[in-house]
Amino acid sequence: MLLFILHSFGQTTIPDNTTISGNWTLENSPYIIEGRAIVLNGETLTIEEGVEIRFNSSSASASPSWFDYNAGNVGVLRVQGTITANASASNPILFTRNGSSGYWGSVLIDENANNNSSFENCIIEYAKETRNVPGINSVVSFNGAISLFQTGITIESNEFRNNYINGLLVRDVTTSFEIPNNTFFDNGTNGLVIFDSTLNAINNIFYNNSIISSGAVSAIRSSNSNVYLVGNLIYNNDNFGVYTTSAGNHYIINNTIVGNSQGIRVESGANTYIFNSIIQNNNLNFATSNPVGAIIEMQNSITDDATFPDNVNDLVGNILGSNALFSDLNSDDFSLQNTSPCIDSGIPDTSGLNIPDLDIVGNPRIDNNIIDMGAFEFQQPLSVNEVNLQQSLSIYPNPASNKLNIILDDFDFARIYTLNGRLISTHKSKTIDLTEFEKGIYLLKIVTENGNTIAQKIIKN
Numbered sequence: 491m492l493l494f495i496l497h498s499f500g501q502t503t504i505p506d507n508t509t510i511s512g513n514w515t516l517e518n519s520p521y522i523i524e525g526r527a528i529v530l531n532g533e534t535l536t537i538e539e540g541v542e543i544r545f546n547s548s549s550a551s552a553s554p555s556w557f558d559y560n561a562g563n564v565g566v567l568r569v570q571g572t573i574t575a576n577a578s579a580s581n582p583i584l585f586t587r588n589g590s591s592g593y594w595g596s597v598l599i600d601e602n603a604n605n606n607s608s609f610e611n612c613i614i615e616y617a618k619e620t621r622n623v624p625g626i627n628s629v630v631s632f633n634g635a636i637s638l639f640q641t642g643i644t645i646e647s648n649e650f651r652n653n654y655i656n657g658l659l660v661r662d663v664t665t666s667f668e669i670p671n672n673t674f675f676d677n678g679t680n681g682l683v684i685f686d687s688t689l690n691a692i693n694n695i696f697y698n699n700s701i702i703s704s705g706a707v708s709a710i711r712s713s714n715s716n717v718y719l720v721g722n723l724i725y726n727n728d729n730f731g732v733y734t735t736s737a738g739n740h741y742i743i744n745n746t747i748v749g750n751s752q753g754i755r756v757e758s759g760a761n762t763y764i765f766n767s768i769i770q771n772n773n774l775n776f777a778t779s780n781p782v783g784a785i786i787e788m789q790n791s792i793t794d795d796a797t798f799p800d801n802v803n804d805l806v807g808n809i810l811g812s813n814a815l816f817s818d819l820n821s822d823d824f825s826l827q828n829t830s831p832c833i834d835s836g837i838p839d840t841s842g843l844n845i846p847d848l849d850i851v852g853n854p855r856i857d858n859n860i861i862d863m864g865a866f867e868f869q870q871p872l873s874v875n876e877v878n879l880q881q882s883l884s885i886y887p888n889p890a891s892n893k894l895n896i897i898l899d900d901f902d903f904a905r906i907y908t909l910n911g912r913l914i915s916t917h918k919s920k921t922i923d924l925t926e927f928e929k930g931i932y933l934l935k936i937v938t939e940n941g942n943t944i945a946q947k948i949i950k951n
Contacts, residue, residue: 506562509533511571516540522588525562529571531602539577539611542584543567547592550618550654554631557595559623566595566620572604577611579647579905580915585614585635593618593654598632600625601640605667608644609636618654634659634683642667642689647913649673654702656680663687666716669694670846673912674709678702681727684712693721693850693865695912697822700728708733709750712740712760718844721855723824723865723911725749731772734760734784742767743843744836746814746824746865756801758782763789764802765843766836768814768864770794778802790837792863807837814864821931823909825851825866833868836861850911852935853945865911869945879944885934889949896920900939906948907933924950 502518504510506525511533514521520542529535537543545565548556556563565588567573577583587594596617599607617635626639633655636645642663650657650672657674658681666688673695674681681699682691696709708730710719715738724731724747731750734740735757744766747753753772756762761784769775769791776799778786788799790807792814798804815830817823826832837843840861849855849867858870884897896904897920904922906914909931915922927950935945 511535514538514541514543520544522546523565523567523594525565526559527565527567529567529569529573531570533571534604535569535571535573537573537575537583539583540581542586544586544588545594545617547587547589547594547616549591550593554619554621557619557631558621559595564593564595564618567597568620568623569597569599569607570602573599573607573609575609575612578916579611579913580917581611582649583609583612585612585617587616592616595620596632596634597636598623599636599638599641599643601662603641603643605641605643605665607641608646609648610644610646611648613649613651614657615649615652616654629661632659632661633679635677637661638663640664642687645669645672647671649675650681651676653677654679656683657699659683659685660687660689661685663689666690668692671913674699676701679707680711681709682711684710684715684717686714688716690718690720690844691722692718692844692846693848693911694723695850695910696722696724696731697726697910698728700730704729706730706733706735706755706757708755711735712738714738714759715740717741718743720744720844721846721850721865722746723850725822725824725910727751730755730777731769733757734762736760739763741765741843744845744849744861744863744865747772748816748819748824752777754778756781756784756786759784761785763787764791765789766840766861766863767791768793768832770814771819775799776802790835790863792832792835807835809835818909821909824864824911825909826862826864826868828868830862830868832863834858834860834862836863851907851933851945852905852943879938879942883936883944883946885946885948889951890924891951892923892925894922894924894934894948896922896936898936898938902937902939904934904936907935909933909947 619633637659737759755777789805792809796811
């Protein structure tokens with residue numbers, strides 16, 4: 491393979507079958523990948539924040555052979571060495587198609603890749619699949635926008651959206667690793683697919699997935715794997731929220747699973763253990779009618795089903811026929827009202843459950859000494875110090891059309907979230923430009939120099 495990279499007027503073209511490495515800069519962005527781009531073993535590709543990588547694409551209806559790796563018809567990024575694609579929330583790296591239609595291949599992290607590779611604050615969209623990759627005979631198709639094969643890397647705070655098949659595919663990764671704080675939405679089949687792997691998926695958001703395919707598709711599909719699904723928000727997915735199958739041990743912990751066609755589906759052999767979770771307002775909360783050989787247990791969880799689901803063992807602390815009492819279900823605000831039965835109703839001993847320090851919006855995960863049910867931890871009334879901090883804080887104007895100003899002496903930084911927990915941006919300045927924000931309500935979370943936190947809802951006009 492030869493390296494021919496063409497630079498022109500702030501645009502860089504990567505011809506098919508090119509080896510790449512070094513730094514990809516904003517100055518030379520966008521980078522147009524015409525076919526196969528390969529980071530070889532021992533080489534490193536570093537991508538600056540704000541860079542766009544655009545891949546040549548084809549119609550989704552094109553024959554599968556069009557997406558064959560050897561053909562080089564669509565853009566593919568294969569990493570056998572190291573890739574570092576780390577950005578800020580306010581200036582993400584974009585992996586997308588070149589043009590206004592069609593789908594490209596995938597980012598393939600293969601078995602030779604360095605596990606120090608990372609994607610942080612990236613947007614990955616309009617990918618489809620990469621087929622028949624040389625040297626990997628055991629897998630025909632890598633159909634995740636990012637596909638991990640035998641190597642676990644850092645996947646944190648990214649958006650997987652509008653991909654034709656799956657957002658993230660994890661296959662044959664036996665060394666445990668984490669994927670925290672990602673958002674998966676509007677993907678055609680599954681948001682996250684896990685085959686024969688060991689994985690902790692923590693504080694992620696999944697909504698509007700499975701919008702093209704039907705059948706055994708879901709926000710999270712886990713097959714023959716050992717997984718901890720902790721603190722995730724899973725709502726309004728067309729088919730299943732969580733689908734476990736084909737053996738393995740699957741721990742569903744502090745998830746909020748609402749408004750899906752089916753909440754949790756368990757197939758044969760897939761041991762599934764549910765703790766501290768909210769499963770309600772799905773067309774069918776539990777699909778467990780034929781889990782041959784599978785153990786299904788539920789503990790300290792809530793459902794609006796009046797009776798316990800078939801084949802699910804009722805251990806202790808479950809609440810049936812009840813409502814979690816979200817703050818505003820119509821606005822997708824799944825935080826808890828102060829009268830919610832989920833508050834302080836989780837399992838008292840959370841050891842061994844891989845509970846993170848913070849919940850999905852960055853609040854302390856265990857408040858008042860006992861964990862709550864669901865992805866959002868209700869914050870108890872403020873202490874005297876917190877009240878004083880609240881009183882010293884001024885935010886104006888609120889509602890705001892353009893600039894939002896913060897007055898607080900020991901301000902360190904602020905983060906803005908959607909009401910359902912997705913991180914929008916991080917700011918070191920006390921003046922925040924909201925011009926590009928859509929109209930609506932957001933959660934502003936401020937961190938002080940002493941590590942104290944304070945949150946307040948803001949409105950963008």
